[in-house]
Amino acid sequence: MVKDMYSVQSKSKRLFCFILSMMSILNGYSLFFLKGFSLAMIISSFYAVYSFILYLLYSSRPKGHRIKETNMTFICVVLVLVAISLIALLSYPNTISIQPVLYDVSKLTIWVCFVTFACRLFFDYDLFVKYMIRVAIIATLYIVLQYLLYYILHKNVPNAFNFGIILPYSDKYLFSFSTSGSYFRPGSFWLEPAFLGYYMNCLLAICFFDPDCINRNTGFKVSTVTFTACLSVILSLSTGAIGIMFVLIAIYIYRRMQKVAIIGFATIILLALFGYYIISSGIYLKWGNIGNNIGSSIYKIQHLNTNGRTGDSFGVLSNLEGIQKVFGIGIGNDTEMFSLSLGKYMNSITTIIVWTGYLGIIIFFIGWNSIFRKVRGSIVCRILLIIFALDGVFSAIYFSAHSFAYLSIILYSNITIKSAEKNHNIKANSGRLKTILENIDKG
Numbered sequence: 001m002v003k004d005m006y007s008v009q010s011k012s013k014r015l016f017c018f019i020l021s022m023m024s025i026l027n028g029y030s031l032f033f034l035k036g037f038s039l040a041m042i043i044s045s046f047y048a049v050y051s052f053i054l055y056l057l058y059s060s061r062p063k064g065h066r067i068k069e070t071n072m073t074f075i076c077v078v079l080v081l082v083a084i085s086l087i088a089l090l091s092y093p094n095t096i097s098i099q100p101v102l103y104d105v106s107k108l109t110i111w112v113c114f115v116t117f118a119c120r121l122f123f124d125y126d127l128f129v130k131y132m133i134r135v136a137i138i139a140t141l142y143i144v145l146q147y148l149l150y151y152i153l154h155k156n157v158p159n160a161f162n163f164g165i166i167l168p169y170s171d172k173y174l175f176s177f178s179t180s181g182s183y184f185r186p187g188s189f190w191l192e193p194a195f196l197g198y199y200m201n202c203l204l205a206i207c208f209f210d211p212d213c214i215n216r217n218t219g220f221k222v223s224t225v226t227f228t229a230c231l232s233v234i235l236s237l238s239t240g241a242i243g244i245m246f247v248l249i250a251i252y253i254y255r256r257m258q259k260v261a262i263i264g265f266a267t268i269i270l271l272a273l274f275g276y277y278i279i280s281s282g283i284y285l286k287w288g289n290i291g292n293n294i295g296s297s298i299y300k301i302q303h304l305n306t307n308g309r310t311g312d313s314f315g316v317l318s319n320l321e322g323i324q325k326v327f328g329i330g331i332g333n334d335t336e337m338f339s340l341s342l343g344k345y346m347n348s349i350t351t352i353i354v355w356t357g358y359l360g361i362i363i364f365f366i367g368w369n370s371i372f373r374k375v376r377g378s379i380v381c382r383i384l385l386i387i388f389a390l391d392g393v394f395s396a397i398y399f400s401a402h403s404f405a406y407l408s409i410i411l412y413s414n415i416t417i418k419s420a421e422k423n424h425n426i427k428a429n430s431g432r433l434k435t436i437l438e439n440i441d442k443g
Contacts, residue, residue: 016122019043020404021131024199027401028160028191030169038169040401041107044114051117071116071411073374077367078112082331084356084363089330096333104332108399115407125413129206130218132405133225136203139196140232143188147235150184159187185237195402197233197241198391202405204229204245205387208252210380240394244387251383313347316354328357348392351399371410381410 019026027040034042082105089096142157149155160168168191187193206213207226214222233245320329334346334354346354353361368389375381388406391397397406 013122013124013127016047016118017124017127018131020119020123020128020408021135023401023404024195025135025189027195028169028189029166032165032167035169038401039166041110044118044401044404045110047118047122048110048113051121052113054121055117071120073367073370074407074411075112075116077363078108080363081352081356081360082108084327084360085331087330088324088327088356089333091327092329092333096330101330101332104399108331111399111401111403115404115411119404119408119412123408123412125409126213126216128405128408129203129213132203133214133218133220133228136200136225136232137220137228139188139190140228140235143186143196143232143235146186146188150186157186159189159191159193187236188232193236194238194241194395195397197236197238197245198395198397198402199405200229200232200236201241201244201248201387201391202384202409204233204248205383206380206409208248208256209383210378213380238394240391244390244394247390248383248387255379313350316346316350320354320357324357326357326359328353328355328360331355346396347394348396348398351396375410375414378414381413384410 023040023044026043027038029039030037031039031042089101146157149157162168185193187196190196190199204226207222207229211222214220214225218225230245233241236242316334332355334351349361352364356363368385372382372385375385384406388397388403388410391406395402397403
């Protein structure tokens with residue numbers, strides 16, 4: 001019998017799904033002797049190489065690896081964007097710095113191989129969601145503890161810890177909570193609170209649009225998980241994550257509660273009016289640190305064009321001139337080309353534009369639309385595609401391990417569900433056949 005490369009032992013899938021559910025957190029840590037590489041990058045590198053070797057060994061066999069249509073679209077889009085960025089890069093030989101270029105190309109290669117091969121081989125939708133819920137509940141309890149200890153006992157509980165051999169990716173997170181300006185803003189186990197919000201929004205989308213997955217084998221009620229996710233998003237104080245959460249809620253009300261849409265719409269209007277009153281009256285200024293948090297979010301929105309990843313990031317595009325606007329300046333070439341440390345201010349969308357020009361971002365959205373059409377059988381995948389696109393406006397999520405949760409579900413949830421249904425049908429048919437044979441023997 002030909003060995004099916006997807007007949008992976010359940011322990012391997014469990015381990016992979018557990019690690020995958022932790023990737024967003026592990027992205028903030030590194031080994032003490034490899035400070036330039038996050039734990040998430042090291043682990044994904046191992047899985048990328050291992051799964052690619054399996055692909056080469058079994059792809060030619062009848063039951064071997066086959067790249068699915070949606071995945072092929074994903075690969076093609078990435079390859080085209082990389083090709084454009086490399087051509088653009090060669091157009092500016094005097095500005096090329098080899099180290100950042102090699103780092104970005106290597107990182108992108110590992111990222112694509114991990115999503116294409118490792119997730120295809122080891123990802124199990126139900127298992128992943130099961131672990132994701134447990135991570136979400138523990139993370140929510142921890143961020144609530146951070147708030148309580150800070151406001152009641154005035155104690156700071158950090159987002160990250162030094163474990164000796166494993167330490168935070170950046171020293172500034174070592175013994176203090178994450179801050180933005182002068183106000184308190186914890187992030188649970190995430191070094192950047194916004195990524196806690198994006199992680200929870202991914203889970204919230206599953207709660208709203210695939211509740212059966214929560215009910216199947218997680219042991220938790222959908223309402224409990226939904227409350228947990230919403231609470232974490234709000235406590236993250238991420239303007240982008242909170243905005244996306246309300247987008248999810250609005251879509252849910254429209255799809256699931258059309259009979260009471262008027263009530264839902266009226267509630268949103270009342271909340272908006274109440275929020276406007278708080279902002280216009282300035283009453284929040286009397287609320288101490290909580291008021292400072294609200295004030296900072298308001299400031300970001302009011303000064304969107306000059307503040308944060310969302311606004312300031314798009315201001316970077318003004319540095320592009322002439323043909324650069326069409327083809328970009330090449331992958332990893334932004335710092336050298338502009339003689340500025342722009343990387344930390346660039347979100348995913350502006351990174352694509354700077355690296356590949358407006359031609360690249362057009363190709364990106366053509367690919368996004370193609371995948372959106374091909375996953376039409378899964379509403380949760382379509383919703384995740386929408387919020388993943390929005391995440392790219394607020395953060396650099398596309399080029400980090402924070403994207404793995406979204407991409408795994410979008411590309412492979414249908415495959416694992418169909419596989420589970422197939423196995424269930426096989427077991428059911430085997431049971432019926434056994435009963436028939438027993439009846440024949442008795443006869």
